[in-house]
Amino acid sequence: xxxxxxxxxxxxxxxxxxxxxxxxxxxxxxxxxxxxxxxxxxxxxxxxxxxxxxxxxxxxxxxxxxxxxxxxxxxxxxxxxxxxxxxxxxxxxxxxxxxxxxxxxxxxxxxxxxxxxxxxxxxxxxxxxxxxxxxxxxxxxxxxxxxxxxxxxxxxxxxxxxxxxxxxxxxxxxxxxxxxxxxxxxxxxxxxxxxxxxxxxxxxxxxxxxxxxxxxxxxxxxxxxxxxxxxxxxxxxxxxxxxxxxxxxxxxxxxxxxxxxxxxxxxxxxxxxxxxxxxxxxxxxxx
Numbered sequence: 001x002x003x004x005x006x007x008x009x010x011x012x013x014x015x016x017x018x019x020x021x022x023x024x025x026x027x028x029x030x031x032x033x034x035x036x037x038x039x040x041x042x043x044x045x046x047x048x049x050x051x052x053x054x055x056x057x058x059x060x061x062x063x064x065x066x067x068x069x070x071x072x073x074x075x076x077x078x079x080x081x082x083x084x085x086x087x088x089x090x091x092x093x094x095x096x097x098x099x100x101x102x103x104x105x106x107x108x109x110x111x112x113x114x115x116x117x118x119x120x121x122x123x124x125x126x127x128x129x130x131x132x133x134x135x136x137x138x139x140x141x142x143x144x145x146x147x148x149x150x151x152x153x154x155x156x157x158x159x160x161x162x163x164x165x166x167x168x169x170x171x172x173x174x175x176x177x178x179x180x181x182x183x184x185x186x187x188x189x190x191x192x193x194x195x196x197x198x199x200x201x202x203x204x205x206x207x208x209x210x211x212x213x214x215x216x217x218x219x220x221x222x223x224x225x226x227x228x229x230x231x232x233x234x235x236x237x238x239x240x241x242x243x244x245x246x247x248x249x250x251x252x253x254x255x256x257x258x259x260x261x262x263x264x265x266x267x268x269x270x271x272x273x274x275x276x277x278x279x280x281x282x283x284x285x286x287x
């Protein structure tokens with residue numbers, strides 16, 4: 001598969017909401033402020049419909065859900081954000097799951113939203129779980145895409161290698177690191193190009209640190225979370241990022257929820273196979 005690599009530069013550029021003009025026109029950029037930093041989000045305020053908050057994965061940004069905004073933007077009230085320490089939401093001090101969940105609550109409060117459906121990809125799915133542990137009555141449902149569970153799923157070896165991500169990623173030349181990350185996240189040219197574009201927000205030092213912060217916080221804040229709301233899991237058949245695929249197999253077995261395996265998709269299954277993933281999401285919403 002051809003991957004255009006000449007876009008990989010150590011240049012920080014501003015993040016735009018979408019590449020599609022109609023999508024851009026439908027979203028309003030806003031931000032909230034705390035002592036930790038400014039957090040940017042985009043919302044398509046539509047009255048009398050459910051709110052869906054899309055939470056992207058580590059090193060990505062809100063544009064990860066471009067295809068989902070296209071599919072659902074005229075049916076639901078959509079929120080996407082740049083997670084703290086990502087995209088426009090940086091600098092940001094003290095990345096913890098507690099702090100990040102608090103930012104979500106502050107956004108919902110600012111928009112007078114009392115109930116939300118959470119769709120989280122990778123790190124975003126873990127943030128969603130932590131939010132549910134703090135504010136269970138606010139969440140109507142959870143869709144976790146290529147994510148991993150909180151709880152006692154992890155061996156001591158798993159936790160050790162999670163803590164080593166930053167220095168190990170620094171061993172790779174900058175350009176090669178970005179290519180490998182793009183190929184690990186996507187099996188299609190579209191998903192790989194999108195990942196390269198999102199990674200261009202960060203220089204190598206910041207990129208390597210980002211790979212670490214979510215895992216470091218997880219090691220400190222991991223706990224068993226009892227999710228009462230409806231939940232489904234989605235994972236790419238070819239997801240080879242860590243042990244995400246096997247964690248999802250065990251996760252669905254323990255809690256008895258549906259697991260949808262997306263044939264041919266990698267870690268960013270919503271980008272590799274957007275039509276199939278969107279159909280699953282839509283069926284979940286309808287139910």
